[in-house]
Amino acid sequence: MTPPLDHDDIIELVREPIDPRPLIDHIRAPEDGAIVTFDGFVRNQSHNRPTLYLDYEAYESMALGKIREIALQLHEKYRVHRVAIVHRLGRLEIGETSVFIAVSAPHRAAAFDACRFAIDTLKRTVPIWKKEYFEDGAVWADGELPPAPVATRGAKPAS
């Protein structure tokens, strides 16, 4: 895996409530002109069933690696200045933030595009799962199957 470069990003998995303010303050710099944030929080229903709460679990070492890869892609593709991506694990109540993403850039277009790319990619590739709890039971949420290599033959060997 590519070692993380020193971009002064914040990449974290946490079990406490996420406070967006310090994250935004951290990525805000005089050379920037825009910050775009994404606040993903717990909805009160799923497929029209009232949700009681959610429980998130992660393959933590791999999830951190995959989120770092996303941050690196934001720097390479969108030339953003700094990135903060924080995902919460454990039990979350209705309305609580499960994921917070903030990106800073000199101009708004890059910040908007990068933030959208970050949440879309996170939902598709980062090994985190949520279980939805209802009055009458609990289910693992429908998710997306991450893209994985189909076969090693012909691919470059993983070292």
Next chain:
Amino acid sequence: MALPLAACSRSRYNSLVAPVSQTVRVKVLFFGRLKDVFGRSEDSLDVNDASTIEQLFALYVQRIPDLAKYRSSVVASRNQEFAAWDTVLRSGDEVAFLPPVSGG
């Protein structure tokens, strides 16, 4: 650590005459609904040398037949990177079976 001579000769030289099946130990992780079906999140298993991730999954299906129906909706990782099912396992590998992800 140096192996006793007897162990060396059994593992290396005798195999030239009569192949002795070697094993490698791997750590295996289950997440989400797979963890519920398997009943635990972590296991450690000795598999035959040159086994693939596909064969590793099949070993668990033998133990817990219910796992079979999840095969088509699971991806595998080896040492925290997504991996193809024909990936050959090495000693000390950490393999995880990952159901569709639902973070965010």
